[in-house]
Amino acid sequence: MKTLSLAAALAICGIASAQDSLEARRDSKLASEFLKKAPWMTDYDKAREESKKSNKPILAYFSRSFAP
Amino acid sequence: MLFCHVTTHIDGAPYDELLTEKGGGGWPFVAVLDADGTLLARHGYDRPFTVAGYTQTIEEGIELRAKRRKGENYDKAAAYDWLLAQLSFGSLKLDEAKKKVTALGKLTPEKQAALDPLIANLEVALIEKEQAVALGKKFFDLKKAGKIPSDDGTRSRFWDAILDYAEDQKDAALYEEALKGSREAMEKAQPDLAEFMDRLFEGKERTLKKLKAGGK
Numbered sequence: 001m002k003t004l005s006l007a008a009a010l011a012i013c014g015i016a017s018a019q020d021s022l023e024a025r026r027d028s029k030l031a032s033e034f035l036k037k038a039p040w041m042t043d044y045d046k047a048r049e050e051s052k053k054s055n056k057p058i059l060a061y062f063s064r065s066f067a068p
Numbered sequence: 069m070l071f072c073h074v075t076t077h078i079d080g081a082p083y084d085e086l087l088t089e090k091g092g093g094g095w096p097f098v099a100v101l102d103a104d105g106t107l108l109a110r111h112g113y114d115r116p117f118t119v120a121g122y123t124q125t126i127e128e129g130i131e132l133r134a135k136r137r138k139g140e141n142y143d144k145a146a147a148y149d150w151l152l153a154q155l156s157f158g159s160l161k162l163d164e165a166k167k168k169v170t171a172l173g174k175l176t177p178e179k180q181a182a183l184d185p186l187i188a189n190l191e192v193a194l195i196e197k198e199q200a201v202a203l204g205k206k207f208f209d210l211k212k213a214g215k216i217p218s219d220d221g222t223r224s225r226f227w228d229a230i231l232d233y234a235e236d237q238k239d240a241a242l243y244e245e246a247l248k249g250s251r252e253a254m255e256k257a258q259p260d261l262a263e264f265m266d267r268l269f270e271g272k273e274r275t276l277k278k279l280k281a282g283g284k
Contacts, residue, residue, distance in 0.1 A: 019079060026076040040072045044083045044105075047071035051103035056069045057133055058101040059126060062087045066077035 022066055029065035071101075085274065091157060098122060100129025107157050108132045148172055148179060155186035162190040197232075204233025208242070216249075220257035227253055231272065240279035247272055 030042060040061075041047045051058045073086050075095075090099045090107050096117070100109040109129030115121050132153050139147030151168050154160050160168070165187055175183065207229045210216075217223040227250035234243035251269055255262060 022076055022078045026074060026078060026081075029074050035072060038070055040070045042072050042074065044071065044073065044086065047069060048101075048103055048105055051069045051101075054069065055103075057108060057129055058069045058071050058103070058105075060071045060073055060090070060099045060101050062073045062075070062090075062092055062095060062097040062099070064075040064095050066075065 025065040029063065079277075098125065100126055100133075102133055102136065106136075107159055108136075108153075110157070144172055148175070148183075152182065152186065155183075155189070160190070162187075162194050165190055200229065200232040201236040204229040204231070204236070208233050220253050224250060224253035224257050235275060235279070238279060240276065243276055243279050247276055 034040075035042070041050065047058050047060075073083070075084055075087055077084065087095075087097060090097075090101070091110050092099070092112060094113065098111040099107055102108055109125045109132060111122060111125040115125060132150065135146040135149045135153075137146075139150040147168075151165070151172070154168075155165060169183065169187065207226050210226075211230065217226050227246045230246040231243060231250060234240075234246055247269070250272075251265065254268070255265060261268065
């Protein structure tokens with residue numbers, strides 16, 4: 001039972017650590033230089049809201065942070 | 069309006085599947101969207117990654133947006149063009165498409181001829197889905213009777229079909245069981261694909277998460 005609990009705890013830590021890594025990669029991506037060179041929005045809800053207010057379509061560029 | 073979407077694979081991240089929702093198959097991918105998120109144009113590997121290429125995509129998106137507006141204001145020619153674009157993007161379900169076709173009224177033979185194959189795409193997809201679910205139900209009945217195939221390839225197809233049925237029934241527990249069975253069988257049937265397994269099952273793992281969360 002102790003072994004099982006330890007294994008479960010290690011598994012949970014592994015998952016938590018993987019998520020932390022994904023979050024760190026996301027934060028690193030969002031701090032990219034290219035995002036500072038133009039007024040890029042990264043919030044989809046806000047982009048749609050702004051598009052509606054300004055009557056301009058959205059130019060959406062898709063990228064990823066979970067892998068290189 | 070510049071928007072950068074980042075797929076993160078973080079549990080619970082909002083709109084993490086926006087890329088596939090807009091028809092993207094990989095990165096980089098660019099799309100022109102209307103204010104409500106409706107797809108107006110897309111630029112993937114089928115187009116050149118050049119300034120001219122992107123300019124053309126953006127201009128197409130702006131032109132289509134204008135047609136959408138006109139179409140919604142009873143301009144039938146514009147409504148037709150908008151419908152053709154939506155069908156080519158795969159943005160409509162069959163019943164939605166049929167309603168829009170009806171609203172267009174009588175079309176010239178040329179316009180009807182351009183529209184029919186696009187509608188047929190949806191009709192075929194629906195029939196295929198219905199048949200997949202029916203097949204999955206039959207295999208599910210075998211499973212309930214304790215009949216699981218021993219041959220790895222057959223077992224892989226068996227569980228894959230049950231996945232379709234489970235998804236249709238929104239049965240997260242059955243989907244999870246079938247997913248486990250499908251992966252185990254595929255790992256044995258195609259050991260040369262071992263390094264790609266996570267990638268191959270990525271979409272199905274996302275479906276399982278949605279089912280568990282009570283989503284469609």
